[in-house]
Amino acid sequence: GLANLRPGHVQKHTLAAGHQVIVLGGPAMLIGLGGGAASSVASGSSSAELDFASVQRDNAEMERRCQEVIDACWREGEANPVVSIHDVGAGGLSNAIPELLNDSGVGGEIDLDQVPSDDPSLSPMQVWSNEAQERYVLGIAPDDLARFEAICRRERCPFAVVGTASAERVLRVTRAVAGAGRETVIDLPMDVLFGKAPRMHRDATRIKPRVDLVPDLSGIVLDEALVRVLASPTVGSKSFLVTIGDRTVGGLNHRDPMVGPWQVPVADCAVTMLDFAGHAGEAMAIAERAPVALLSSADAARMAVGEALTNLAAAPVAELGEVRLSANWMAAVNHPGEDAALFEAVEAVGMELCPALGISIPVGKDSLSMQAVWQADGQAQRTVSPVSLVVSAFARVGDVRRALTPQLRLDRGESTLWLLDLGAGRDRLGGSMLTQVFNRAGGVPPNLDDPARLKALFALVQEANAAGLVMAYHDRSDGGVITTLVEMAFAGHCGLEIHLDGWAEASLRALFNEELGAVLQVAEADRAAFEALVAKHGLTDLAHAIGRPKAKLGIKLFQGDEVLFKWHWSTLYKAWHTTTHAMQRLRDNPASADAELAWRLDDADPGLSPKLGFDPAEDIAAPFIATGARPRVAILREQGVNSQIEMAAAFTRAGFDAYDVH
Numbered sequence: 001g002l003a004n005l006r007p008g009h010v011q012k013h014t015l016a017a018g019h020q021v022i023v024l025g026g027p028a029m030l031i032g033l034g035g036g037a038a039s040s041v042a043s044g045s046s047s048a049e050l051d052f053a054s055v056q057r058d059n060a061e062m063e064r065r066c067q068e069v070i071d072a073c074w075r076e077g078e079a080n081p082v083v084s085i086h087d088v089g090a091g092g093l094s095n096a097i098p099e100l101l102n103d104s105g106v107g108g109e110i111d112l113d114q115v116p117s118d119d120p121s122l123s124p125m126q127v128w129s130n131e132a133q134e135r136y137v138l139g140i141a142p143d144d145l146a147r148f149e150a151i152c153r154r155e156r157c158p159f160a161v162v163g164t165a166s167a168e169r170v171l172r173v174t175r176a177v178a179g180a181g182r183e184t185v186i187d188l189p190m191d192v193l194f195g196k197a198p199r200m201h202r203d204a205t206r207i208k209p210r211v212d213l214v215p216d217l218s219g220i221v222l223d224e225a226l227v228r229v230l231a232s233p234t235v236g237s238k239s240f241l242v243t244i245g246d247r248t249v250g251g252l253n254h255r256d257p258m259v260g261p262w263q264v265p266v267a268d269c270a271v272t273m274l275d276f277a278g279h280a281g282e283a284m285a286i287a288e289r290a291p292v293a294l295l296s297s298a299d300a301a302r303m304a305v306g307e308a309l310t311n312l313a314a315a316p317v318a319e320l321g322e323v324r325l326s327a328n329w330m331a332a333v334n335h336p337g338e339d340a341a342l343f344e345a346v347e348a349v350g351m352e353l354c355p356a357l358g359i360s361i362p363v364g365k366d367s368l369s370m371q372a373v374w375q376a377d378g379q380a381q382r383t384v385s386p387v388s389l390v391v392s393a394f395a396r397v398g399d400v401r402r403a404l405t406p407q408l409r410l411d412r413g414e415s416t417l418w419l420l421d422l423g424a425g426r427d428r429l430g431g432s433m434l435t436q437v438f439n440r441a442g443g444v445p446p447n448l449d450d451p452a453r454l455k456a457l458f459a460l461v462q463e464a465n466a467a468g469l470v471m472a473y474h475d476r477s478d479g480g481v482i483t484t485l486v487e488m489a490f491a492g493h494c495g496l497e498i499h500l501d502g503w504a505e506a507s508l509r510a511l512f513n514e515e516l517g518a519v520l521q522v523a524e525a526d527r528a529a530f531e532a533l534v535a536k537h538g539l540t541d542l543a544h545a546i547g548r549p550k551a552k553l554g555i556k557l558f559q560g561d562e563v564l565f566k567w568h569w570s571t572l573y574k575a576w577h578t579t580t581h582a583m584q585r586l587r588d589n590p591a592s593a594d595a596e597l598a599w600r601l602d603d604a605d606p607g608l609s610p611k612l613g614f615d616p617a618e619d620i621a622a623p624f625i626a627t628g629a630r631p632r633v634a635i636l637r638e639q640g641v642n643s644q645i646e647m648a649a650a651f652t653r654a655g656f657d658a659y660d661v662h
Contacts, residue, residue, distance in 0.1 A: 002284055002394050004274065009074060012084040015104035015139040017167040019083060021097060024069060024152070024159045025135035026062045027116040032092070032131025061639055062134040065157035070136070072151045081144035081151075088135035094128045096137045097162075098171055102194050104139070110163035112175040112185060124175055124185045139165065154662060206344075207337030211295050215429040215443035217508050222557075223565055225508065226482060228437040230576040235433055235479040237576050239265050240583040251646035254281060254400040260407040261607025262600070264491045268314040268475055271403045276649040281400040283315030285393045287477070289514075292431035293386035295445040297341035298348035300431075301389045302448040305349055306422070306516045308393040309357075309454060310475035313461045313518065316402040317395040320359060320458045327364035328390040332371035341387045349389065356451040402465060406474035406484075408492030408549040414524040415471060417488075417496075417547045419481060419503065420460070422453050423515025424542055427506065433479050434512035446515045453542070457518065460537040464520070469530050472521035480512035484519050485547065486555065486572055493607065495554045495569060498547040507557075507564070517542075521549065553603050570601045621655025634661045 073082045086100040093115065101108045115127055122130070140148050145161070152159045171193065173186035229235055242257045242265050255271035258264065269285035287307035293300035305325065312323060327349070331342040354361060370385035397403070409415075423446060429435055430445030448454060464470045472492070476484045482498075489496050504510030522530045534543045553569035577597060584593035599605060624631075633656040637644040648658035 002282055015084055015106050015165045017165055019165040020140045020142060020145055020161050021108055021163040022138040022140055022159055023115060023162050024138055025066045026059055026132055027118040028127050028130050029118050029132045031057050059134050065155050066134055066136060068155045069151055069157045081140050081148045082138050084139040086137050092129045092131045098193050100137050101165060102190055107166045107168050107170040107190055108163050109166055110173045112173055114160050114162040116158055116160050202339055204339035206340040209295050212441040212443050216440040220438055222507060225434060227575045229433050229479045230572055231578040232433055232437055233579045235483055236578060237265055237580045240580040249642050255403050259405045259491045261609055262493050266406045266487045266491050268311045271315055271400050273400055279399045279401055281397045283312060283395055283397050285311035287311060288390045290386055290388040292445045295430045297345040297387040299445050299447040301345035301349045302353050304389045304391045305353055306448040306454055307477050308391040309458060310516055310518055312393045313458050314404045314473050315397050316399060316465055320455055323359050323393055323395045325361045326392040327361045329366040330370045330388040331368050332384045333368040335371055335384050345387050345389060353451060404465060404470055404473035406488045406491045407472055408488045408494050408521055409471045410494055410551055412523045415521050416545050418520045418522055419544045419546045420457050421517045421542045427509035427513040429509060429513050432512055432514045448516060456537040456539055460533055464533050469522055469526045470520050474519050476517040477514060480514055482511040490573055495550040495552045496547055497550055497556050499558045503544040624655060630655055630657045632657045634659050637662045
């Protein structure tokens, strides 16, 4: 997730003795109790009781109510009743409450009986340590408690005062015992709880994977290769996923996965807006290269970071240093070779690549049980996933309207498609989709060899975008540059002429390698200015003019003046849409799925073009509120409502005073 913070909300305030410790949100239940432990145990090797207790069950409505309370509090500004706040995650209250207190240098007196619970059979340990979702712990001054209670009552959000902060740095947790008064469950100095833990030592052995130096491409014909690659689920259209639910619940979404008048799901990054009046916002992108990890975990991790950044480059980001990353590490710990592979991947990204790029990874998580164990015919069986890094990249955006898309445009005359090849012509095919669909050895995997080149590419795209030189942009990733080009043609509903001279004499390797890079559409009138920028950023040797878009819906590959291959646009789109069409026929009405496919293959379809019957800049409310009296309107909000803010903004813009009624 991504959030915007006001400066006053960055640092938590300090709790003092007597401040109330609050649990906000849902009750304790026997769920998630084994979360931290079970997540690092191979699937199938734990007990049924631990598996059951580890299952997380979400409660979206409770999370919503908690968020409404938190929002109401921070909107109070200087009168915000919340002194400090901590979410309840791994370890449950046993982690959240001590950390809340320790951050302020205080101890606490906690009454376990006051913790809301839906299960009276829970032991003190289970109440204290379960990881039931949608809960927060807060510190609030006694004088602000009544105001906080009123907010919770209005939002119908449960809360409980479970204790107080104490000057003595000791955590005491007690409960009532029938006929025996109060029992002390925990009595520990905070220094013991938060003392420096001993460093973990692990023995790991590197297992060097077998990698063929030369890829096996014998018998592979380019025509068949392209159709197979486009039809693979990894490369093909994800429309069946994108359309399974609402993809723009709020009113501040600027760029969702669907691009252009023909709504093709090829966007490089998501872009949202900061408010309803301006054009500032934020961009986010995601990337992973798990197949490469079978050959080199370090290379795969570097490629994941690189692809996240080439995706994010489509958004107008001021500079690379403003980008922040989130890293989700997945590995099968204790499996031979995997601990060492995880270490190498983390070292490659955290200690080498990110410092070289000047960006940080402030947040992340891990899942270290990526293996399943079972018995078959008396023999132990095991399925193991390779070390995987999923990278999310985030950055603020000054003007969302300048975000680039892969949609090729034909409205500015002749244009050229430029490939920026960070692989520098190495054309490494290891782990590529081409080798996967033919079940071949791919040779050496791609890698991010030179961080300086990636920084230069990012800076070049940003400067060219700011100068208005870039008409369309799409990064190179799964399926290689041929997939990049075809997807751009799909989004623009146009054809292509691709010229292989000077950069793709070894056509299979050049077209299907998945080295880092990007394709940019630049108008011929701007060619000199773009080439000057390429030279300025030191990328002249990596930039190739590789083709141009055409209005006629055909895709041709040229070697000199000779046409090597040609396809009709609809043939390739049908292959690319194969998985989505099959899934939709199973999940939805088959007739509707068939109708959508026919629509998408219609050469003459004009796409969606909104035509406004009014001027959105016109102030239609002015004649009605000239007296200064703005009519009041109540915005009704209840469970399941998601658009109250958007509706209030619309009414406010139309001249009303909007009131939240809940």
